[in-house]
Amino acid sequence: MNELPNNPEQAQPPGAPSTSLQKAEPLAAPPRAPGRSLFETVQQPLPLAVTVLAVLLAVQTISSHSRINSLRKDMALSLQKGNAVNAETAALAREVSDQSKELQIKVGVLESRQSEAQSQQLALEQLYQDLSKNRDEWALSEIEQVLSTASQQLQLAGNVQGALIALQNADRSLSRSDKPQFLTIRRAIASDIEKLKATPAVDMAGVALRLDNVIAQVDYLPILSDEKPLLPAAPARSVRKQESKAKEKQTPPAALTLAERVGQTWSNWSQEMWDDVRQLIRVRSVEKPEALMLSPGESYFVRENLKLRLLNARLALLSRNEATFRDDLVTAQETLLKYFDTRARATQSVQAALRQVQANNLQIEMPTLADSLNAVRNYKAKQ
Structure with missing residues (x-):
């Protein structure tokens, strides 16, 4: 066991309350008892000081212990709370991490779907452009074929009405598309229609x-x-018979003499015989006997x-x-x-x-459909 220091300030344990011990003023030396030495006189208050210091040290130790214990308890509680908070924080962090992973996955899925949607939209736009372009090309090819056929019929057979119908159908087909690029073609078609309408018809x-x-x-x-x-005698005979009958009605047979009756009979008979003979022989002049x-x-x-x-x-x-x-x-x-x-x-x-x-x-000089055909072919060449 260490010896206690003689200095009371050095005897104060660490952590003890800072009690500033002022130096006591020097007291007057008690009167020496008779028969005692100086050393004995000095050693009398030491046990009391040691006792006081021991008590103070014990009190200080107990106080320090209690404070240390309370600090330990507070520290333990704080550590428990910190551990609980850390656990909650870790749980929240794991939850947030899981949610962030899920969100990242969802964002990745959404981005992939967005990219797919954009690619599909681009593909649809390209397909629509191709279809629109192909539709225009098909329409122009059909119009070109119709105009070419109408031009051939116009030149070979002079079919003006067929050419007019072909031009009007082509103009109607172009008007349905309603594109300003077709104005040149429609202008040429209108010019050819006017030319055909001005053509004299046969x-x-x-x-x-x-x-x-x-x-x-x-x-x-x-x-x-x-x-x-030819048989002109038959009608002539019928006419003469009718005339003779009319004369007979006008003049009864009793009024006629024998000579008149004989003369009338002879004239009728001779006329009939002449008609028959005339039918036997006919004389005509023909330039080519063959x-x-x-x-x-x-x-x-x-x-x-x-x-x-x-x-x-x-x-x-x-x-x-x-x-x-x-x-x-x-x-x-x-x-x-x-x-x-x-x-x-x-x-x-x-x-x-x-x-x-x-x-x-x-x-009749028929107009051609060259203007319309050239307009259609020039537009197709520019595409």
């Missing part, structure tokens, strides 16, 4: 119908070689050749071949004059119909 159908009527009458036209004796020498088979081929000529003229009319059309009609007229009886009304009506057909002018 009644091709009417001319073709007249030729069909002529072709249908060929089988009934009289041919010179097949000519039968026309009278046709056999029945040759007459059939003459009619068929005439029909073929008229059919060729009809085809030339529809194809607007002016030279072939007129050549066939001239040949048909010559055939009628050469082999058919031109005195018959049927032949005369056929000749009049052919002259009316020949009066039609097929030499």
Whole structure:
């Protein structure tokens, strides 16, 4: 055991309340007892000081212990609270971490879906553009094909109405798209429509119908070689009989003398005999005698050749071949004059119909659809 210091300030334990011990003023030395030494006198208050210091040290130790225990309890409580808080914080942190992971996963899913949606939107926009472009290309290709066909029919057959219908349908198809890029094409189509409307029309159908009527009458036209004796006597006899009956009614037979009756009978009989003789012999002037020498088979081929000529003229009319059309009609007229009886009304009506057909002018310069076709092709080339 350590010895206690002699200095009371040094004897104060650490952590003890800071009691400032002031130095006591020096007291007057007690009077020495007689017979005691100085050393004995000095050693008398030491046990008391030691006792006081021991008590103070014990009190200080107990106080320090109690404070340390209380500090330990407070520290333990604080540590428990801190541990609880740390546990809660850790739980919250884990929960927040889990939620953040879930949110990150959801955000990743949303981002992937957004990217998919954007890619799908871009694909749809591209598809729509392609479809729109393809639709325009298909429409323009169809219009180009229709206009090309109409132009060919216009140049070959002069089908003005068909070309007009084709142009109007093309303009209607372009108007439904309602795109300003098609204004140039529509302007060219409108110009071609005006040109076609200003073109003089030829009644091709009417001319073709007249030729069909002529072709249908060929089988009934009289041919010179097949000519039968005319019978004008029969109607003449009937007329004379009616006249004689009227005279008989006017003058009764009793009023006529024998000579008058004999003269009347003789005139009637001689007139009838003359009519019969006139039917036996007929005199006609024919420019080409071979026309009278046709056999029945040759007459059939003459009619068929005439029909073929008229059919060729009809085809030339529809194809607007002016030279072939007129050549066939001239040949048909010559055939009628050469082999058919031109005195018959049927032949005369056929000749009049052919002259009316020949009066039609097929030499009409048809406009082309080049402006519309070039506008469509230039627009397709720019795409």
